[in-house]
Amino acid sequence: GENVEQHPSTLSVQEGDSAVIKCTYSDSASNYFPWYKQELGKRPQLIIDIRSNVGEKKDQRIAVTLNKTAKHFSLHITETQPEDSAVYFCAALDSWGKLQFGAGTQVVVTP
Amino acid sequence: GAGVSQSPSNKVTEKGKDVELRCDPISGHTALYWYRQSLGQGLEFLIYFQGNSAPDKSGLPSDRFSAERTGGSVSTLTIQRTQQEDSAVYLCASSLEPTGSAGELFFGEGSRLTVL
Numbered sequence: 174g175e176n177v178e179q180h181p182s183t184l185s186v187q188e189g190d191s192a193v194i195k196c197t198y199s200d201s202a203s204n205y206f207p208w209y210k211q212e213l214g215k216r217p218q219l220i221i222d223i224r225s226n227v228g229e230k231k232d233q234r235i236a237v238t239l240n241k242t243a244k245h246f247s248l249h250i251t252e253t254q255p256e257d258s259a260v261y262f263c264a265a266l267d268s269w270g271k272l273q274f275g276a277g278t279q280v281v282v283t284p
Numbered sequence: 285g286a287g288v289s290q291s292p293s294n295k296v297t298e299k300g301k302d303v304e305l306r307c308d309p310i311s312g313h314t315a316l317y318w319y320r321q322s323l324g325q326g327l328e329f330l331i332y333f334q335g336n337s338a339p340d341k342s343g344l345p346s347d348r349f350s351a352e353r354t355g356g357s358v359s360t361l362t363i364q365r366t367q368q369e370d371s372a373v374y375l376c377a378s379s380l381e382p383t384g385s386a387g388e389l390f391f392g393e394g395s396r397l398t399v400l
Contacts, residue, residue, distance in 0.1 A: 205386035
């Protein structure tokens with residue numbers, strides 16, 4: 174089955190700086206890679222996703238890149254703000270149809 | 285309903301008792317997923333349903349765990365003879381897209397289970 178690894182587990186950034194979270198996956202047939210944000214005490218919510226036929230996707234301050242050859246994808250948050258503080262999960266849809274999540278990254282944006 | 289609804293939101297039980305957790309997905313969503321999230325941990329896949337069938341049950345931690353879905357809507361996750369290590373938040377999510385397709389998961393608020 175799919176194995177998704179996510180790094181770092183915690184990330185502390187100054188407000189205004191950029192944050193980068195990286196994930197690797199094992200199933201070369203995986204073709205869909207979403208990112209979810211979970212604020213403290215709340216449910217995870219989709220923030221951006223990318224499909225395997227695209228190398229990069231951007232939505233305002235958030236961007237995701239995908240390298241299918243290397244089987245890794247990354248989330249980039251620019252001009253971070255305090256409200257970006259949350260746990261971020263990457264995920265990969267494996268060839269069995271399951272969405273497997275990474276272990277999560279706790280992002281703390283300090284003013 | 286407007287979103288995925290889960291009940292109970294909180295459940296405290298004694299070791300050895302059985303518990304039932306309920307998930308009511310968004311109307312029209314055919315795919316339904318159960319995940320488990322332990323304190324400060326990631327999202328552990330348990331099981332998913334496409335309609336009423338569960339193609340893959342391999343994520344269930346043990347034979348004490350079972351799940352069913354009826355009428356292509358409400359799902360119930362049952363844990364028999366609960367153990368302390370079962371304590372976690374159980375999250376349900378539904379998707380408009382069939383399982384195996386790329387589609388957004390809409391999560392419920394979760395059911396927090398504490399086994400004493």
